[in-house]
Amino acid sequence: MSVQKPSIPKGTRDFGPVQVARRNYIFGVIRRVFEKFGFAPLETPTMENLAVLTGKYGDEGDQLLFKILNSGDFAKDVTAEDLTAGAKKILPKVAEKGLRYDLTVPFARYVVMNRGQLTLPFKRYQIQPVWRADRPQRGRYREFVQCDADVVGTNSLLCEAEIVLMINEVLSTLGLTDFTIKINHRGVLSGIYQALGGVGRESDLFVAIDKLDKIGRDGVTKELLERGFPQAAVDKVFGYLEVSGSFDEKLAALRAAFGQDGVLTEATAGPAKGLQDLTEVQQYLQDFGFQHFERLDFDVTLARGLSYYTGCIFEVKVNNVQMGSISGGGRYDNLTGSFGLPGLSGVGFSFGVDRIYDVLEELQLFPEGAVAAPLCLVANFDAEGRSTVLPLLRQLRDAGLSAELYPEVSKLKKQFEYADKRGIRFMILAGSEERANGVVKLRDMRAGTEQTVAAAEVAAALQILA
Amino acid sequence: MSVQKPSIPKGTRDFGPVQVARRNYIFGVIRRVFEKFGFAPLETPTMENLAVLTGKYGDEGDQLLFKILNSGDFAKDVTAEDLTAGAKKILPKVAEKGLRYDLTVPFARYVVMNRGQLTLPFKRYQIQPVWRADRPQRGRYREFVQCDADVVGTNSLLCEAEIVLMINEVLSTLGLTDFTIKINHRGVLSGIYQALGGVGRESDLFVAIDKLDKIGRDGVTKELLERGFPQAAVDKVFGYLEVSGSFDEKLAALRAAFGQDGVLTEATAGPAKGLQDLTEVQQYLQDFGFQHFERLDFDVTLARGLSYYTGCIFEVKVNNVQMGSISGGGRYDNLTGSFGLPGLSGVGFSFGVDRIYDVLEELQLFPEGAVAAPLCLVANFDAEGRSTVLPLLRQLRDAGLSAELYPEVSKLKKQFEYADKRGIRFMILAGSEERANGVVKLRDMRAGTEQTVAAAEVAAALQILA
Structure with missing residues (x-):
């Protein structure tokens, strides 16, 4: 190829x-x-059919219309004389549709x-x-x-x-x-x-x-x-x-x-x-x-x-x-x-x-909310954590929050960079220690602050913060 | 024309x-x-440029691509021999773009x-x-x-x-x-x-x-x-x-x-x-x-x-x-x-x-709300009513409700028909009598019921009903 x-x-x-x-x-x-x-x-x-479009926008408009080539053997009716006569003569034979x-x-x-x-x-x-x-x-x-x-x-x-x-x-x-x-x-x-x-x-x-x-x-x-x-x-x-x-x-x-x-x-x-x-x-x-x-x-x-x-x-x-x-x-x-x-x-x-x-x-008038990044990223520490972080993810989405789990077990630095580049505001960290205590760390990437929250209450905490 | x-x-x-x-x-x-x-x-x-699209969807896909005729004198490089050779030979000379x-x-x-x-x-x-x-x-x-x-x-x-x-x-x-x-x-x-x-x-x-x-x-x-x-x-x-x-x-x-x-x-x-x-x-x-x-x-x-x-x-x-x-x-x-x-x-x-x-x-699963009709139509009785119905219209819209005033003074029957055909649920009627009393009639077109509401409270009443 x-x-x-x-x-x-x-x-x-x-x-x-x-x-x-x-x-x-x-x-x-x-x-x-x-x-x-x-x-x-x-x-x-x-x-639209060219019959609908043509002649409505003046001569210049007709020139500026994008025309769609007919399907199949589009040139079958074009003759050598048409070629001499030019585009205007050929057009009706090769295109019957145009773009709006x-x-x-x-x-x-x-x-x-x-x-x-x-x-x-x-x-x-x-x-x-x-x-x-x-x-x-x-x-x-x-x-x-x-x-x-x-x-x-x-x-x-x-x-x-x-x-x-x-x-x-x-x-x-x-x-x-x-x-x-x-x-x-x-x-x-x-x-x-x-x-x-x-x-x-x-x-x-x-x-x-x-x-x-x-x-x-x-x-x-x-x-x-x-x-x-x-x-x-x-x-x-x-x-x-x-x-x-x-x-x-x-x-x-x-x-x-x-x-x-x-x-x-x-x-x-x-x-x-x-x-x-x-x-x-x-x-x-x-x-x-x-x-x-x-x-x-x-x-x-x-x-x-x-x-x-x-x-x-x-x-x-x-x-x-x-x-x-x-x-x-x-x-x-x-x-x-x-x-x-x-x-x-x-x-x-x-x-x-x-x-x-x-x-x-x-004028910098776009509201912050007009950025299509999820609200939070759940960090992916290890395979053992899966039975903790997946229910967390579910809890967040059931609450209507946009959330994703970093799809691979990677260095935390890489996961933070990912959240940062995508403009994700909150990182949710559930390492082995947090899991043992039934809590998560909730990091506000914008404010640079971090708090510990009961795992069962992370969605509620985010709804207040966000 | x-x-x-x-x-x-x-x-x-x-x-x-x-x-x-x-x-x-x-x-x-x-x-x-x-x-x-x-x-x-x-x-x-x-x-997209045809160079991007062509060859990605198999021969049949290439046939099914809509191609855009080049602008201007599109046929200037087409020769009489090309016409004999057919569409495949001519295409690259007359079209360089196609639809997604x-x-x-x-x-x-x-x-x-x-x-x-x-x-x-x-x-x-x-x-x-x-x-x-x-x-x-x-x-x-x-x-x-x-x-x-x-x-x-x-x-x-x-x-x-x-x-x-x-x-x-x-x-x-x-x-x-x-x-x-x-x-x-x-x-x-x-x-x-x-x-x-x-x-x-x-x-x-x-x-x-x-x-x-x-x-x-x-x-x-x-x-x-x-x-x-x-x-x-x-x-x-x-x-x-x-x-x-x-x-x-x-x-x-x-x-x-x-x-x-x-x-x-x-x-x-x-x-x-x-x-x-x-x-x-x-x-x-x-x-x-x-x-x-x-x-x-x-x-x-x-x-x-x-x-x-x-x-x-x-x-x-x-x-x-x-x-x-x-x-x-x-x-x-x-x-x-x-x-x-x-x-x-x-x-x-x-x-x-x-x-x-x-x-x-x-399966009749479309919710009723998925119909783009305004919630209410304010009836247009007479020119004298304008100073009443226009503030009403404003009240409704300021409350975030979709509302329109029938644009002409017409027979009430015609205005009802219009509301009915468009699927507008509520008619708001402020005839001379209602205006004298500072009230409006609020008609639920679906239920067929009608109630009298203080003019100043019609938006609030609708927010409860809707």
Whole structure:
């Protein structure tokens, strides 16, 4: 057999015990909050038919889809002419499946396939990996986990308010305090475009606006002028982008400005609806007793996902760590249209677990318990001790404690090293002397202390200490 | 946009809320037992390099691997001559990655890549999906989850004893009582082959033996004769296969028979080691205080995974349900040899979650709690009620209860139907009359009863009822 030096595909990662435990800790917090808010779990297959995936993520997305080679004689229909024509011609003949690229398209596909059985509104959460053949870089992987929660089948703005509550609860539970939940509305953005006179391309305006905190006023000005917006429009836009004050003050300022610019009319339904929705979301939060309005920022420059979001838009940033957004979402009008089921609207958001992981690590917020090491190691002195240490082991596990016996009779030094390296907190020592007296030594590896305990009471003693 | 009728790839499944909750319940039980026994979690990437996967599962396995098409212009190196030569020639030019086929090879790859950092013995568990391009049939899927636990770097038979304990604890915790943990040993099987005079092919003998409970004595006889075993050997083999009595009695009977046939010598180390190992495993279990020896069956006919298992072999059957084995494993000598790290032995086993799911469903053993519906739904009467029901919702969630407000003001009938369909147990009703009196009606949808509770105490009341 040939010997290989094994490796893993670029952009993918192994997760060892500590990382898995910490990731599961994050998933657990998110899952519990999702469930507390009434969301039910959904899982979809890793592979989807390419017919479902293709054309949903734009041309670039189609390029980034991982495709599965058909089984068996996959190339049987490929001709020499196909080879000349290139990959695009060959692809449909050799691959009919791809890996999940996000959780939204599979969700839409599920809703359409099960529309007869689903109870609307349908609230689902989904925590699963997705795959993208992106160029790997710091914080960007080819396999990463998304945590999505969506409600479809209702226009109620209670859902938007609850997204704010869920984001706040997840991040607070994880120990974060200094973060900002940015909120904006597609209608407000449209209002600004209309207020400028509807000149230029709407998407060009939004792309430039969204960069304000990165490239500043000068950068945005330059970009807009390059894109053909007249100077007057450029001058005007900053009046909108730089509204300031509280949530209410911003709403009032925008209402006044939109009014002055004549876009609060029926013909321009967007801005009026936007301001009204945001007011109502804020009202829901107040009625609920939301305590952290200082974390909620009505940010007129927030302009993400504009090809599909049609109502509120969200994005979350941690302020005391250099990191992109760790959560985002919004309301969409037409989740399932491309699968032949038009008119189903919904609202959803997603947590980026890999970024949250990095933030918690940088701020040292992982709790000690989020390490998957057993609580105690029973030392293995000699074969004669077996009839003592095995019942001990049983006693500990019956009490629900995680415990292991060192599997071999080895030098005590080696066993201590093992416990130390694995991060096991307690060593239980039952040498011949202890066994003669019906006791064990209980060593706290962290504190460096040791006590003698009746063998029958070691589980009880540990439950107090641990 | 063209309208498609979406579908999912054959052999894959969507899991809706109830199924996910039930599967998570099973995973949770398995995970807790693994951790209680000191195993630490590992997760490896969905994609592995084909260099890692190919050649590890036999020719059939290589066929069943799902391969990922290279990104970009994947066919650029394929020539017209390659097309004539066929898939085998083309494959290395168009695909360099494949989907995980099992958890053992990625585990071995991980151990080799991290050998400098790992603390031996290394106890890892891994709960992840695997993919095989098998022909789908009842109970066989192209995407399914394996739950593996392995210890590498020790020969201690404590590990084998703990496998029995873990299997027993997992299945007992899931509510199963009527199951059999079959155990055998590669050395015992070798002993039988040697006792027959070493005639015929060893693997032919084992394949036939393993079928005894399916095809009976006549079937095994026929198969062995067809495979060229002499009648005398065939007559003799049943003396071994039909040893009966307790674990100890079988050990004694085999020891006597092997002795008589002259295979308990140094030259035939297998059978002696086999009997000794099994005796020691039994002794560990006795010392631990294992209460269920009636579930442990020393089954001389158990012959699985003989191309890699070298010591004890396990297999688990549920007796009161028609179903293949739900767990299995064994000891192997050479986990990492093909990756250039020889001499690392270990022992491991795996739970088949899909089959366990079917068993629990058939025996109606899923607990009621394993359904992911919120505990209560707050009815949405009117816009005026919002300042009452939102604080109610907060009260419930602050108490850790899962609760939702029906998102729209709708007919009460519709809201009741929604609660009913989702399996929500309690409805909380705060109409104008209740609000005037500071109370709510609390309706138990399961019992059909209703009580009036002070609004401030609804969470406390629910915590008692739930």
